[in-house]
Amino acid sequence: MHCCPRYLIFFQYIGSRYSGAAKVPPHQLWKKGIQDHLEDAIKKLRPINPVSLWISSRTDTGVHALCNSAHFDLQRRDNKAPFTEDVLVEALNFHLGTEQIRVTHAHRVSDNFHARFRADSRTYVYRIALGISHRSLLPLTDHDLCWTLRNTELDVGAMRTAAALLVGTHNFNSFRAVSSDMPHVSPVKTLDVADVQPGSSFSHTHFHRNIPLWELTFTSRSFLYRQVRRMTGALVAVGQGTLSVPQLKDLLEAQDSLAFPQGVTAPAHGLFLTRVNYRDADLQFSQRTSDEPLPST
Structure with missing residues (x-):
């Protein structure tokens, strides 16, 4: 059969x-x-x-x-x-x-x-548009697809310094949402990439004004509930000067979800899951079934 x-x-x-x-x-x-x-x-x-x-x-x-x-x-x-x-x-x-x-x-x-x-890894990209007083001022191609900030500039250097502190294996419990429905999942994760780079938009050459866009990229095998949105919000707070790099380091080391500042979590609409990676061998169909156990998350 x-x-x-x-x-x-x-x-x-x-x-x-x-x-x-x-x-x-x-x-x-x-x-x-x-x-x-x-x-x-x-x-x-x-x-x-x-x-x-x-x-x-x-x-x-x-x-x-x-x-x-x-x-x-x-x-x-x-x-x-x-x-x-x-x-x-x-x-x-x-x-x-x-x-x-x-x-x-x-x-x-x-x-x-x-x-x-x-899945070997997952990559998320968070898009931010600067100098926007209201989301209605965005071109239609970016509406509901990025976080709009009134700031015309962010301290990107400080954001990159803070992002580097998140890379590696850490207990990310401070960046897990308090309402997590999976409290049994280990908060220890390995973040392979945390990067801040200028973004792009199709509308840039077809809109009446230039809108600075930034993209925050995160790659890991798996993430905690709302971890990416919390990391994004914290990095943006560093860019705005409301959170210092040492304070972000202290937050990471606190390993306490209740230590995360209120109102700092980035909204959902700027976040994209952009890639789920598998080994090539896993994508090759074979009639044989393997008894190899599935890895845990």
């Missing part, structure tokens, strides 16, 4: 209208999650197995993704051959219709593959 074919899909979305990436409880279906819409699209392919999608990265309400990923099993009726990867992408996008969700590519993977636990 053949195992049920398993697929890994990569997808992107504008998160403004969705209740985050994860599925929402039945009593909250007035605003669905990305997972709800993707599972609905998979069900329209009429698989004989129950549909269950496993998302690699749970983003919050309002957070966007240029590249998230998930796996699911799909057994077709009447012993039909498994969907090819290109046909699967086209079919899912057809059934997603006008939703601001698009599947970009798919891979047939082994039946022990897990989108969350096999």
Whole structure:
């Protein structure tokens, strides 16, 4: 008996209208999650197995993704051959219709593959627009896609010095949201990248004025709940001069989520999940199943 074919899909979305990436409880279906819409699209392919999608990265309400990923099993009726990867992408996008969700590519993977636990790293980019007194002054191409600050300048040098303190293996408990629904997850994480660079926008050459944009990039195998938004907010506070580099160091070393300053967390709408990386070997389909245990997060 053949195992049920398993697929890994990569997808992107504008998160403004969705209740985050994860599925929402039945009593909250007035605003669905990305997972709800993707599972609905998979069900329209009429698989004989129950549909269950496993998302690699749970983003919050309002957070966007240029590249998230998930796996699911799909057994077709009447012993039909498994969907090819290109046909699967086209079919899912057809059934997603006008939703601001698009599947970009798919891979047939082994039946022990897990989108969350096999991920080697995740990269987030936070976009900031300077000199904007109100979000309505942004061009449409950036509306709800960056954090607008009245500041015309930030002390980028200080921000980069502070960001360097976050790189490496640390207890990031100070940067975990107090309301975390996964308190059992270890706060010790290894941050591989924390970078501050000028950003870009399609509208720069097609808008009536130049808007300075900055991008904060963070890469790690995994992150704590709202860790990226808290790190971003703290680095921006350093850039604004309301938090010093030594104070950020003290905050990191406090290892206490209650030590994080109130009102400093960056808003959701400037954050993008931009990349989920896997080993090439994990993306190669093999009929053999492995007993290799899944790594823990």
